[in-house]
Amino acid sequence: xxxVASTMRDLGTxxxxxxxxxxxxxxxxxxxxDFDDKPLLVMFICNHCPYVxxxxxxxxxxxxxxxxxxxxxxxxxxxxxxxxxxDGPEQMRRFADQHGFDFPYLFDETQSVAKAYRAACTxxxxxxxxxxxxxxxxxxxxxxxxxxxxxxxxxxxxxLQAVLAEKPTTEKQTPSIGCNIKWRPGNEPDYF
Numbered sequence: 606x607x608x609v610a611s612t613m614r615d616l617g618t619x620x621x622x623x624x625x626x627x628x629x630x631x632x633x634x635x636x637x638x639d640f641d642d643k644p645l646l647v648m649f650i651c652n653h654c655p656y657v658x659x660x661x662x663x664x665x666x667x668x669x670x671x672x673x674x675x676x677x678x679x680x681x682x683x684x685x686x687x688x689x690x691x692d693g694p695e696q697m698r699r700f701a702d703q704h705g706f707d708f709p710y711l712f713d714e715t716q717s718v719a720k721a722y723r724a725a726c727t728x729x730x731x732x733x734x735x736x737x738x739x740x741x742x743x744x745x746x747x748x749x750x751x752x753x754x755x756x757x758x759x760x761x762x763x764x765l766q767a768v769l770a771e772k773p774t775t776e777k778q779t780p781s782i783g784c785n786i787k788w789r790p791g792n793e794p795d796y797f
Contacts, residue, residue: 607785609785620737648680649683649726655750660748672708682712743764745761
C-alpha cells in the first residue's frame, strides 16, 4: 500500500464545474449549479481503498450531518474501472447503500472532474464556502490504517463548522493521505 498525499490546492480557488451521474439515483446528473448559494463538501473516494474503508463509517456520519446542516455534499469515484472493476457504478451503488450515504455518489468515468479538482488520493476532501471558494483541503483527521489515532473527523468537522458559520478555517491544514486515484493509462494528470 503506497500512500499519496493530497495536492493542497490554493485556498480561495473556485470550485470546478461538474455534471456527473449519481449511481444512487438512477444515474441522474448532479451538477455544481445544483448547490448554488450552499457551502459544499466534495470528497474523492472509492470502494476498495483501505484508507477510505478505515474512515468510512465516521466519514458518512460527518457527510450526512453536513448535508442536514445545509451543505451540498458529493462523493466522487474516478478510478479506472477497467483495472478496478470493484469501483464500477453498480458496486458504487451497493457500497453507498451498505454504508448509508444520504448524499450523491458520482461516477467520474472520464476522470476529468478529478483532474479539475487536482484530486490525488482517496480520500481527498475539499470544503467550499457558499460562494464556492475553497476554504479547506486536507485530511479528515490524523487517523490512518497504520496508526492508533482516533477516527474522530476532527479536522474536517472543524472546517465544516467554520464554513457553515462563515468564519475562517484554520491556516494549519494537513494533507489527506490515501491510495492514489487509479488513472487510466495515458490519462495521468500533470500535477504530480
